[in-house]
Amino acid sequence: MPTTDLLAARGKQLAAGAGALTAALALGATLLAAAPAHATTPGPAKPFGVVTAKTGLSQRQYPSTDSSVRGHLHHRAQVGLVCKVRTQSVGGNTVWYLTREERPVWVAARYVTSSGAVRYCKDVQRLRVQPNHPAKHAVG
Incomplete structure (x- = not known):
């Protein structure tokens, strides 16, 4: 060729x-x-909670009613949840949630209905679980 x-x-x-x-x-x-x-393949949904207390719920610096109040959530407010720990009992419930706020705070699980699985906090710093500050209010 x-x-x-x-x-x-x-x-x-x-x-x-x-x-x-x-x-x-x-x-x-x-x-x-x-x-x-x-x-795209969605990741796991981030858990959130809804406040069930009729009078709202105090946001605490640490997971204890002896801890300083850092804010307040109204009834039916939604809040993002990072993880949970077992510490002081509030109304027979020993679980507290760390929230996904700009400034992380704790809320008593007794007054929050969570959606999705909330994992336990494995790497919580020692200071986060030991209250050292006086409380402004004694309500969960």
Whole structure:
């Protein structure tokens, strides 16, 4: 086969391959554009809680009613939960939740209904579980 015929045949093969590649890229781009935005694999949902106390709930610096009050949540307020510990009993419930606030605070689980699984705090600093400050209020 002459060299020009080989070059022509090779050129046709390259053109056919390039055409197939272009078609595949166009199809991929179309499918990507048509895919919904939430098509990525979602991670586990972050747990949250809803305040059940009719008068609201104090947010504490540490998981104890002897700890300083750092804020207040109203009845039915939603709050993000990081983890839980077992410390002082409030109304027969020894669980306290660490919240996902800008400034982390603790709330008594007795007055919070949680959604999803809340893991135990394994790496809680020693200072977070030992109250050292006087309380402003003695309500959970």
